[in-house]
Amino acid sequence: MRNSSGNFSAGAITATGFTGSGSGLTSLNAAQLTAGTLPDARLSSNVARRNAANTFSGNQEVVGSLALNLASSSAGGEVLRMKKSGAAADNNVEFAYHHRPAGNELWFSAFNGTVTRHLQGWDYANNAVRFPANGSTFSINTTQLRVGVGTAVPKRRFHVEGESLFNSFGSGLEYAALTVTNSASGGVSIFSATSSSDANLVVANRGTGDLIRGFSGVTGGDLVFQVRNNGQVVCGDELSCKSLQIRGGADLAEPFPLSDADAPPGTVLVIDPDQPGRLKISSEAYDSKVAGILSGAGGVQPGIVLTQSGVLEEGPAVALSGRVYAWVDASFAPVQPGDLLTTSPTPGHAMKAVDVERRSGALLGKAMSSLSEGRGLVLVLVSLQ
Numbered sequence: 001m002r003n004s005s006g007n008f009s010a011g012a013i014t015a016t017g018f019t020g021s022g023s024g025l026t027s028l029n030a031a032q033l034t035a036g037t038l039p040d041a042r043l044s045s046n047v048a049r050r051n052a053a054n055t056f057s058g059n060q061e062v063v064g065s066l067a068l069n070l071a072s073s074s075a076g077g078e079v080l081r082m083k084k085s086g087a088a089a090d091n092n093v094e095f096a097y098h099h100r101p102a103g104n105e106l107w108f109s110a111f112n113g114t115v116t117r118h119l120q121g122w123d124y125a126n127n128a129v130r131f132p133a134n135g136s137t138f139s140i141n142t143t144q145l146r147v148g149v150g151t152a153v154p155k156r157r158f159h160v161e162g163e164s165l166f167n168s169f170g171s172g173l174e175y176a177a178l179t180v181t182n183s184a185s186g187g188v189s190i191f192s193a194t195s196s197s198d199a200n201l202v203v204a205n206r207g208t209g210d211l212i213r214g215f216s217g218v219t220g221g222d223l224v225f226q227v228r229n230n231g232q233v234v235c236g237d238e239l240s241c242k243s244l245q246i247r248g249g250a251d252l253a254e255p256f257p258l259s260d261a262d263a264p265p266g267t268v269l270v271i272d273p274d275q276p277g278r279l280k281i282s283s284e285a286y287d288s289k290v291a292g293i294l295s296g297a298g299g300v301q302p303g304i305v306l307t308q309s310g311v312l313e314e315g316p317a318v319a320l321s322g323r324v325y326a327w328v329d330a331s332f333a334p335v336q337p338g339d340l341l342t343t344s345p346t347p348g349h350a351m352k353a354v355d356v357e358r359r360s361g362a363l364l365g366k367a368m369s370s371l372s373e374g375r376g377l378v379l380v381l382v383s384l385q
Contacts (some may be wrong), residue, residue: 009092017206029335035194050382052310071081080096080097080098081094081095082094082095082096083095084119086199087113087115088111088112088113089113090106090111090112090113091248093110093111093112093238094110094111094112094113095110095111096108096109096110096111100133104123104124104125105121105123105124105125105133106121106122106124107120107122107133107134108120108122108133112209113260117132118132118133118134118135119131119132120132120133121133121134125211126141126143127139127141127142127143128140128142128143128152129142130152132172135152136148136150136151136152136153136161137150137170138150139151139152139153139154141154145157146158146159146227147159148160148161149162150160150162153293164278166178177201179230190368203227205229207229208229209229210226210227210228211227211229211230211231212225212226212227213225213226213227214226216236222348224236224237244365246303246304248301248303249300249301249302249304250300250301250302250303250305250322250323250324251295251297251300251302251304251319251320251321251322251323251324252302252303252304252306252319252320252321253292253295253302253304253305253306253317253318253319253320253321254305254306254307254317254318254320255307255314255315255316255317255318256269256277256278256291256314256315256318257277257278257279257313257314257315258278258279258280258315258316259272259274259275259278259279260281261280261295262308263316263348264294264297264322264327264348265280265294265295265296265297265325266293266294266296266297266298266325266326266327266348266377267282267290267293267294267326267327267348268281268282268288268293268326268327268343268344268348268349268350268364269281269286269294269318269348270282270287270289270291270343271289271291272292273289275311276315277312277313278379279292280345281293281347281348282343282347282348282349283345283347283348284343284345285342285343285344285345285351285358286342286343286353286355286358286359286362287342287343287362288361288362290320290342290343290362290363290364290384291317291320291384292296292319292320292382292384293318293319293324293325293326293364293380293382294316294317294318294319295316295317295318295319295324296316296317297323297324297325297326297327297377300323300324300325301363302317302319305317305374310379319382320382320384321382321383322382323368323379323380323381323382324379324380324382325349325377325378325379325380326341326349326364326377326378326380327348327349327350327375327376327377328349328350328351328367328371328372328375328376328377328378329344329346329349329350329351329374329375330351330352330371330372330374330375330376331373331374331375332344332351332352332354333351333352333354334352334366334370334371334372334373335351335352335370335371335372335378336367337366337367337368337369337370338366338367339352339353339366340352340353340359340363340365340366340367341353341363341364341365341366341367341380342359342362342363342364342377343362343364346375349375350364350378350380352367360385361385362383363383363384364382364383364384365378365380365381365382365383365384366380366381366383367379367380368380368381
């Protein structure tokens, strides 16, 4: 009903439209309003309000899922930007998610007001993640289960383009800097290839331990190959090669136990009849028990040493063939290169074999240097006969 002032004070009014501000209207169904403005004061406190600068102010919380469909002028346009209020700077970095050129990559980038860095990219056509987004510093292919460092296209489960460094600080196999295994029956654990003019593999031990150890057997506990710190190579079985050059010595030797403990290198030795398997210092002329010369005199070391560990008793190396220095007594006769040598009465010394009848079976070898008088070292080409 309309009161004396011309206003409606009670009851319901049905009309097809109203004009004016509508300030006196209450209990309206806002869902039916199709035009006009609504004061902010009329909005609920949980409604995010956008100001004239087209930004939202205050802290806004979204409970549940939120879908944003933002239009872009190109396939490489930005999808979503995030930063605090104010200009982008080192202490106010702006982050952005955006599609890239073909629309099949999503990048996560950062902008500090000067430089844009593409931190991460997802190529969902190939199901790969890259760091940075436009590079190949680090990449993950989740389809092929591959990781690449320095490459965007890893060819193995772990693919590194460039140098690598592994450091470990523990002792023993448990703390090895790199452990490589292959459980396949025909598998290969390590393959190395290069086209360099330098070495393919360099091994260095700055301590006192071995350079290389090789094991075999079901448990991998049988030591079959060893390169010691001084370069000595130890093989558990046969060593086969086309040719072998010995550069560290000049005679073929075998270790023998000695009955005399004070024999110096170059001493002439004979078989000890009282102690089978042992040698002793020679002391008789033309002794048919002559066995060889103790290696090591004059700085000449044995080139090859024959032994069978654990079977025969061992001792110092005795030259059986090749070149070696021997103690010679020239007081019996001067020695010249080419002279045949035999044992002498002087302990541990050889002499020139002048008695043709007695020297058979007692020859030690041939002199390769001379000794005109007294006692001294003579280079001998050992040839027992």
